[in-house]
Amino acid sequence: xxxxxxxxxxxxxxxxxxxxxxxxxxxxxxxxxxxxxxxxxxxxxxxxxxxxxxxxxxxxxxxxxxxxxxxxxxxxxxxxxxxxxxxxxxxxxxxxxxxxxxxxxxxxxxxxxxxxxxxxxxxxxxxxxxxxxxxxxxxxxxxxxxxxxxxxxxxxxxxxxxxxxxxxxxxxxxxxxxxxxxxxxxxxxxxxxxxxxxxxxxxxxxxxxxxxxxxxxxxxxxxxxxxxxxxxxxxxxxxxxxxxxxxxxxxxxxxxxxxxxxxxxxxxxxxxxxxxxxxxxxxxxxxxxxxxxxxxxxxxxxxxxxxxxxxxxxxxxxxxxxxxxxxxxxxxxxxxxxxxxxxxxxxxxxxxxxxxxxxxxxxxxxxxxxxxxxxxxxxxxxxxxxxxxxxxxxxxxxxxxxxxxxxxxxxxxxxxxxxxxxxxxxxxx
Numbered sequence: 153x154x155x156x157x158x159x160x161x162x163x164x165x166x167x168x169x170x171x172x173x174x175x176x177x178x179x180x181x182x183x184x185x186x187x188x189x190x191x192x193x194x195x196x197x198x199x200x201x202x203x204x205x206x207x208x209x210x211x212x213x214x215x216x217x218x219x220x221x222x223x224x225x226x227x228x229x230x231x232x233x234x235x236x237x238x239x240x241x242x243x244x245x246x247x248x249x250x251x252x253x254x255x256x257x258x259x260x261x262x263x264x265x266x267x268x269x270x271x272x273x274x275x276x277x278x279x280x281x282x283x284x285x286x287x288x289x290x291x292x293x294x295x296x297x298x299x300x301x302x303x304x305x306x307x308x309x310x311x312x313x314x315x316x317x318x319x320x321x322x323x324x325x326x327x328x329x330x331x332x333x334x335x336x337x338x339x340x341x342x343x344x345x346x347x348x349x350x351x352x353x354x355x356x357x358x359x360x361x362x363x364x365x366x367x368x369x370x371x372x373x374x375x376x377x378x379x380x381x382x383x384x385x386x387x388x389x390x391x392x393x394x395x396x397x398x399x400x401x402x403x404x405x406x407x408x409x410x411x412x413x414x415x416x417x418x419x420x421x422x423x424x425x426x427x428x429x430x431x432x433x434x435x436x437x438x439x440x441x442x443x444x445x446x447x448x449x450x451x452x453x454x455x456x457x458x459x460x461x462x463x464x465x466x467x468x469x470x471x472x473x474x475x476x477x478x479x480x481x482x483x484x485x486x487x488x489x490x491x492x493x494x495x496x497x498x499x500x501x502x503x504x505x506x507x508x509x510x511x512x513x514x515x516x517x518x519x520x521x522x523x524x525x526x527x528x529x530x531x532x533x534x535x536x537x538x539x540x541x542x543x544x545x546x547x548x549x550x551x552x553x554x555x556x557x558x559x560x561x562x563x564x565x566x567x568x569x570x571x572x573x574x575x576x577x578x579x580x581x
Contacts, residue, residue, distance in 0.1 A: 249425065249466060249545035250568045251275040253317070253362075256294045262550045263303045267310055269559045274568045276312050277362045277395070277547070278304070281352075282321040283328065287335040289348055293323050313359035315395055318349065320365045332365050336375040342382065350386045360393030362427065368413035377418035384422040395425035395466070400452040420460020427547055428456055430534075431470035436481040440522035442508040443470050446533050453541050465543040469534050471558070472551035473525025477515070485552025489525040507533035528557035535565040 252273045254262040259278055266273055280300060284290045291297060304314055322328040335341045353361050363383070368376055384394045396419050401411045420426050430449045434441035449467070456465050473489055474481035484492070489509075493500050496513035500523075503510060510524045531548075538546050546566060548554070 247569055248539075248566050249275055250562065250566055251277055251315070251425075251427075251466060251545065251547035252550055253277045253279065253427075253468075253547045254550050255279045256292050256300075258550055258552055259295075259300065259303050261553065263306055265550070265554075266312070267306065269563075270310050270312065272559060272563045272566075272568060274313070275315055275359070276307050277315045277317050279317040279319065279364075281316060281318040282323070282325075283318075283331045283335075284323060285331060287331040287341055287345060289318065289345075289352060290323060292321070293325055314357075315360045315362050315393065316358060317362040317364050317397070320367075327367055329367055329369075332368070333372065336368075336372055336379055342375075342379050346379070346383050346386050349383060350390060350392070353387065353392050354390055358392070360387060360395065360424070362395040362397060362425075364397040366397075366399070367410050370409040370412035372413045373415055376413055377415045380419050381422045384424075393424040394422070395427055396423045397427045397429055400428055400430040400448075402448075402451045402455045416456060416459035420456075420464055423464065425466045425544065426456070426460060426464050427466045427468060428452060429468050431468055431549065434474065434481075434524065436474060436483070437479075438481070440474070440476040440481070440510075440524060442503065442506040442510070442524050443473055443526060444508070444530075444534065445505075446507040446537065447505075449534055450537055453537065453543065457541065457543070462542050463544045465541075466545045466547050467534065467538045467543060469531050469546050469548050470526050470551070471531070471549055471554040473523060475521055475523045477519045477521045483551070484523070484525060486525055486527055486555045487553035489523055492521075492523060502529065526555070528555040528561050531555070531558045532561040532565065535561060539565050 250273050252262065252266045252275070254266075254276065256279055266276060278300065280292050280295055282290050282292050291300075307314060320328055320332040322331070335345050349361055352358070361383075363380065365376070380394070380396055387394050398414045398416065398419065399406065399411055401407065401414075401416075404416070405412055406414075416426070430452045431444040433445055433448050434443060453465065453467060471486065473484055473486070475484050475489075475492065476482075489500075492513065493511055496515070498511045498513045500509045500511040502508070508524055508530045509527050510522070512520065512522050514520055535546060545568075546562075548558075548562075
């Protein structure tokens with residue numbers, strides 16, 4: 153496929169609007185990693201619609217293995233570069249929530265990072281629960297219960313509210329439509345699941361739950377909204393909060409049936425937080441391009457503000473990218489992108505229009521690669537957008553080792569109140 157001067161794919165057929173942006177990225181199936189105990193001391197609206205050609209695919213963990221080793225020289229060099237870049241101060245005008253959203257495979261390293269920056273985060277969402285074949289809640293199969301308890305205890309010891317994510321993924325780690333669809337269309341099952349979620353939150357002393365039911369159909373719209381309304385009421389009766397993760401879209405219909413299924417206005421009326429998954433504008437099977445181009449993120453945020461109180465909107469800030477070759481992209485962290493650039497002696501560029509870094513390289517087998525990823529500068533652009541929009545906050549999707557200079561930017565743009573974000577969230581409901 154052809155590329156423009158910024159590494160974007162230019163194949164017209166491939167760039168036709170398709171399924172639209174996807175949601176959370178996670179390994180799945182038998183290649184999924186297991187959570188193990190780490191060292192506790194380690195610490196613009198004119199854009200075309202996204203270009204997806206198929207539903208998300210599960211991916212293995214081979215590309216994650218090296219994340220356990222962080223090259224000190226690379227990290228030091230990057231920190232020096234960022235230290236020499238002036239920060240633009242932004243004065244806070246409202247109380248915000250800053251959520252560390254952590255996939256199970258990164259819980260260990262992320263816990264150390266969160267605790268090192270505990271003054272900049274006031275909520276943590278480990279992605280840890282799924283649904284069984286009978287729609288019952290299950291612990292994600294990549295998690296060992298004793299290990300997750302260790303990490304959650306460390307976070308709680310520092311006063312961090314825990315709002316775990318419940319997604320419609322099965323015991324094999326794959327997205328599963330059947331269990332959630334059966335539950336939504338069966339009033340008795342829906343009532344049981346609401347009770348089960350409330351009991352889970354209450355018995356584990358969580359601050360609430362983050363609901364991430366994805367890939368629903370247009371015909372699920374009303375029952376999904378009704379379920380969210382029922383769940384919100386039950387959680388609020390216990391003094392708990394409800395967060396709902398929604399696909400990014402710029403119109404009511406969005407890009408696909410799964411967008412139609414999510415009624416921004418109805419959900420925004422009852423949820424305490426609406427987490428906008430404003431990433432994956434380009435995806436593993438799309439042409440290369442930015443994960444979250446700033447103009448599209450602005451359009452998504454602007455549409456959401458017409459449908460719900462701005463104070464409830466929590467914008468997703470991705471901390472990953474893709475390395476595309478042979479018409480397929482492999483998810484990579486910021487650190488992996490820096491490692492690749494150094495290994496192949498290339499200098500990353502920065503797209504002013506997309507507000508994202510990118511580079512190309514040729515591997516040892518002669519294959520051409522295009523890499524788009526996220527760093528502190530691209531994250532800051534989205535943080536400033538969120539602040540300027542006056543929304544309720546942001547969440548960092550901590551896929552892997554992120555740019556450490558993101559934290560000073562977060563601290564400056566989104567200073568938080570750490571004692572409890574939840575009182576302000578409930579007041580806005």
